[in-house]
Amino acid sequence: MLLGLDVGGTFTDAVIIDGHRVVSTAKRRTTKDNLMQGIGEALDAVLDSCDTSNIEQVTLSTTVVTNTIVEKKEQVVDLYVVTGPGRNVDDIFPVSPIYLQGYTDHRGIVVERTSTDGVRGIARMVQERSGTDLAAVSAKFGVRNPQEELSITETLQETYNTISNGSLLSGSLNFPRRTISAYFNSAVTPVFTVFKKNVEDALSARNIKAPLHILKADGGSLPMEHMVSRPVETAFTGPAATVLGLSALGAIGNMHTVALDIGGTTTDISLWKQGKPLMTKNGVSIREYPSAVRSFAVTSVGIGGESVVRIVDGEITVGPERVGPSAALGGNEPTLGDALIVLGHASYGDAELATQSLQQLAHVLQANWKHGECEDALGNHNSEKQCIHNMSALDVAQLIVKKALETIQHGIDEVVQAENKRPVYVVADIVNPDVFVPAQIVVVGGTAPSLGPSIGEYLNLPVTIPENAAVANAIGAALALSTIELTVHVDTKRRLLVIPELGVKQQTCTLKRAEQVVERAKEALGEEALRLGLDKMQEVEVISIEDFPVVEGWQSMERLITVKVQLEAGVKHYVE
Numbered sequence: 001m002l003l004g005l006d007v008g009g010t011f012t013d014a015v016i017i018d019g020h021r022v023v024s025t026a027k028r029r030t031t032k033d034n035l036m037q038g039i040g041e042a043l044d045a046v047l048d049s050c051d052t053s054n055i056e057q058v059t060l061s062t063t064v065v066t067n068t069i070v071e072k073k074e075q076v077v078d079l080y081v082v083t084g085p086g087r088n089v090d091d092i093f094p095v096s097p098i099y100l101q102g103y104t105d106h107r108g109i110v111v112e113r114t115s116t117d118g119v120r121g122i123a124r125m126v127q128e129r130s131g132t133d134l135a136a137v138s139a140k141f142g143v144r145n146p147q148e149e150l151s152i153t154e155t156l157q158e159t160y161n162t163i164s165n166g167s168l169l170s171g172s173l174n175f176p177r178r179t180i181s182a183y184f185n186s187a188v189t190p191v192f193t194v195f196k197k198n199v200e201d202a203l204s205a206r207n208i209k210a211p212l213h214i215l216k217a218d219g220g221s222l223p224m225e226h227m228v229s230r231p232v233e234t235a236f237t238g239p240a241a242t243v244l245g246l247s248a249l250g251a252i253g254n255m256h257t258v259a260l261d262i263g264g265t266t267t268d269i270s271l272w273k274q275g276k277p278l279m280t281k282n283g284v285s286i287r288e289y290p291s292a293v294r295s296f297a298v299t300s301v302g303i304g305g306e307s308v309v310r311i312v313d314g315e316i317t318v319g320p321e322r323v324g325p326s327a328a329l330g331g332n333e334p335t336l337g338d339a340l341i342v343l344g345h346a347s348y349g350d351a352e353l354a355t356q357s358l359q360q361l362a363h364v365l366q367a368n369w370k371h372g373e374c375e376d377a378l379g380n381h382n383s384e385k386q387c388i389h390n391m392s393a394l395d396v397a398q399l400i401v402k403k404a405l406e407t408i409q410h411g412i413d414e415v416v417q418a419e420n421k422r423p424v425y426v427v428a429d430i431v432n433p434d435v436f437v438p439a440q441i442v443v444v445g446g447t448a449p450s451l452g453p454s455i456g457e458y459l460n461l462p463v464t465i466p467e468n469a470a471v472a473n474a475i476g477a478a479l480a481l482s483t484i485e486l487t488v489h490v491d492t493k494r495r496l497l498v499i500p501e502l503g504v505k506q507q508t509c510t511l512k513r514a515e516q517v518v519e520r521a522k523e524a525l526g527e528e529a530l531r532l533g534l535d536k537m538q539e540v541e542v543i544s545i546e547d548f549p550v551v552e553g554w555q556s557m558e559r560l561i562t563v564k565v566q567l568e569a570g571v572k573h574y575v576e
Contacts, residue, residue: 001054002572003046003210004478005039006061006241006471010264010306010322011446012038013474014046016055020576024050025471027446029325035064036198043206052207060224061215061241061477064195065188065234069286074187076132078123080156081179082114082139082148092176094183094289098126100152107560108144108489108496116155123159134186135159138166138179143500144489150503162189167500169230170283170292171487171564177283177292184286185232192231196224213482217284217295219244219569220483226532232293236284237477239268239298243277244476245444246270248571251466255439258412260455261472262445265304265322267408269415270296271436278419294485297419301411303404305337305447311364316396318403327357334358337447339400342393346450358393358400366391404451405458412438412459440464444472468575475575482534485543485566488521493550493558499524514547514561521565529567541568 002017008030016024026045031038068074079095084103090096100122102114123135135156142149146167153163164185166178200212213221215237227234242261246252252259257272271278277296284295302320310317310333318336326337328349334357340346341354419436440462443452448469456463468475489498490511497509502524511517522540529535543564550558 001050001056002478003055003058003208004061004474004476005042005058006238006473006477007035007039007063008238008263008473009063009067009266010304012042013471014042015468015471015474015478016046016050017475017478017575020573022468022471022475022575024048025468025474027470030063032067035062035195036202039199040202043202047206053209055208055210057210057213058203058208059213059215059221059477059480060199061237061473062195062234063238065192065231066236066238068188068191069184069235072287073191074184075134075190076130077134077136077183077186078126078130078132078160079179079183080119080135080137080152082137082142082152083175084111084140086140089176089179092289093179094287097179098122102139102148104139104141104145104148106141106144107491107494108141108498109494110145110148114148114152116151119152119155120158123156127159133161134189135162136164136166136179136182136186138175138182140175141173142167143171143173143178143487144491144498145496145505146498146500146503147505162186164189166292168503169232169501171485171489171500171562172282172292173562174282174292177290180286180289181232181283181292184235184289184291185230188231188235189228192234193228196228200224213480215240215244215477215480216483217293218279218483218485218566219296219480220567221477221480222482222484223533232286232291235286235293236295236298238473239270239296239300241473241476241480242268242298242444243270243296244480244571245472245474246272246277246442246476248475248479248573248575249444249466249468249472250574251442251444251464253440256436258416258438258441258461260408260441260443260445260448260452262443262447262451263304264306264446265302266300266320267303267411267445269299269301269411271415271419273434273436281422299411299415301407303336303407303411305335305340305450306331307336307404309334309336309339309361309400311361314365316361316365316399316403318400318407326354328354334361334400336400336404336451339397340447340450342397343401345454346447355393358396362391362393362396365396401451401454405454408455409459442466444469446470476571479571479573479575481538481567481570481572482529482532483567483569484525484528484532484534485564486521486525486528487562487564488517488524490517490520490561491558492561502528511561512559514545514559514563517561517563518542518545518565521563525565525567534567539568541566
C-alpha cells in the first residue's frame with residue numbers, strides 16, 4: 001500500500017492506495033500555525049482500521065517551502081558570486097551579492113583563480129556583519145567547470161553550516177536563475193529541516209516505518225533525506241501533485257485540455273497537449289525572481305471555495321482573499337462556498353447560516369444602490385424599488401458564482417493566449433503551428449463537484465469531474481515516480497567532460513558525437529539512481545541536446561555538446 005499526503009493552503013488530504021484502488025481518504029483543515037496538527041489529524045483519519053505494516057512508501061506534497069518564500073520568512077543568506085567581466089548583477093538577486101575575484105570562461109577554462117585566503121578573509125568579515133550560518137555560491141560558468149565553486153564552498157565551510165551551489169542544483173547555463181535557486185535553497189533549509197524531523201516523528205508515532213519521499217516541482221519525488229540538500233525543489237509541489245493526480249485518474253485523454261484544481265483559496269490552471277502537461281521553459285519564478293527550478297506550467301487565480309465575498313464600491317467581489325471558513329461552517333464572512341450551498345450545488349455545514357450571510361449581503365447591496373434604474377442579479381432590468389423588493393439570498397448567490405466564473409475564465413484566457421504567443425524555434429512548428437484551442441475541461445479539488453458543472457456551462461465546453469477528484473493531489477503524490485536530472489557537458493577539443501550536478505570533471509574524455517554523450521548521460525543517471533536507491537530501470541527522458549561546432553580557421557573541427565536527461569516523471573500506474 002502507498003500513503004499520499006498533500007498539505008494545501010486550506011486542506012490537508014491523505015489517501016491510501018492498494019494496487020489500483022483508493023481504499024481510504026481523509027480531508028482535514030490545514031493548520032497554518034502548526035502544520036503538524038493538520039497532518040496528524042489527516043493521518044489518524046486515513047489510517048483508521050489500517051495495518052500500517054502494509055504501507056510500502058509515504059510520499060508528501062507540502063506548502064512549507066512555498067509559504068516560507070511567499071510570506072518572506074526565509075532566513076538571511078550571504079550570497080557569494082563569481083561573475084568575471086560582464087554585466088553588473090546587483091539588481092537581479094533578492095540580496096546584494098558579495099563579489100569574489102576569479103573567472104571561468106564559457107569553455108570552462110579557469111582564467112583567474114579565486115584566492116582561498118581572500119575568500120576566507122572576506123567570509124569572516126561578511127559573516128560577522130550578517131550573523132548568519134547560511135551561504136550560497138554561484139559562478140557564471142560554473143556548469144562548464146564546477147571546480148572554482150567547489151573550492152570556494154570548501155573554504156566557506158569554515159564559517160557557514162549550510163552552503164548551496166548553483167551548479168550542483170542545476171546544470172543549465174543561465175547564471176542568474178542558478179544563483180537565485182542557490183540563494184533560496186539555503187534560505188529555506190532551516191525550516192525544511194525542522195519540518196522533515198516533525199513529519200518523521202509523526203510517522204514513527206503511528207508505527208509507520210515505510211520510506212518517506214517528498215514531491216518536487218517537476219512532478220518527481222525523492223527520498224526525504226536526499227532533499228535536505230535541495231529543498232528549493234519542493235516549492236510549488238501543490239501544482240505538481242495536481243498534474244500527477246490528473247494523470248493517475250486517467251481523466252485527460254489526448255485532446256487539448258484545460259485542467260482546473262479548485263481548492264479552498266486558489267484555482268490552479270494547467271494546459272495539456274496530446275495528453276501531456278506543459279512545462280515551464282526555463283524554470284519557475286520564486287516570488288518575482290526567475291529560478292532554475294524545473295516545474296509544470298501552472299498558473300493560479302484567486303478563486304477557491306472559501307474565497308471571501310465582500311461589497312466594494314457597491315459591487316460584489318469574490319476573492320482573492322481567504323479569511324476563514326465559510327459562514328456555513330461558522331466563519332465570520334460569506335464565501336463562494338456559501339453561495340454554492342444556497343444554490344444547492346454543495347451540501348455541507350449549516351445551510352441556514354449560509355443563507356443568512358448572503359441575505360445580509362443583499363441588504364447591504366440594496367442600501368448602497370442609488371436612485372434610478374438597476375439590474376437584478378439575473379440581469380433583468382428593473383426599477384430600484386423592484387430591486388430592493390426582489391433581491392434575495394438566491395439572487396446574491398447567482399451573482400457570486402457568476403463573478404467567480406468570470407475570474408476563472410479570465411485566468412484561462414490569459415494562460416491560453418500566453419501559450420499561443422510563445423516564440424517558435426522549430427521549422428516544423430512554423431509550417432504546422434499547433435494552436436491551443438481548449439476541447440474540454442477537467443476539474444479536480446475539493447470544490448470541483450459543486451462548481452465544475454457551472455464552469456462547463458459558462459465556457460460551453462464539456463467538463464469531466466473524475467471520481468476522487470477532491471483528493472486528486474494526494475493521489476498524485478502517492479503514485480509519483482522518483483526522478484533525478486543530470487546535465488553532461490563535453491568539450492571535444494579539450495577532452496573535457498563535466499557533470500555539474502555531481503561536481504564531476506574529467507579531462508580524458510574521448511566522446512566526439514552527441515549520441516555518445518547521450519549514452520554517457522544515461523549511464524551516469526543510472527549510476528546516480530542506484531546510489532540514491534531509486535529504480536534505475538525507470539524510463540530515461542532526454543530533455544534537451546545542444547550541439548555547437550567550434551569554428552577555428554574556417555573549419556569546424558570540434559564541438560561543444562550539452563545533454564540533459566532525467567528519470568521520466570509521471571505516476572506508477574492509474575487508479576480505478
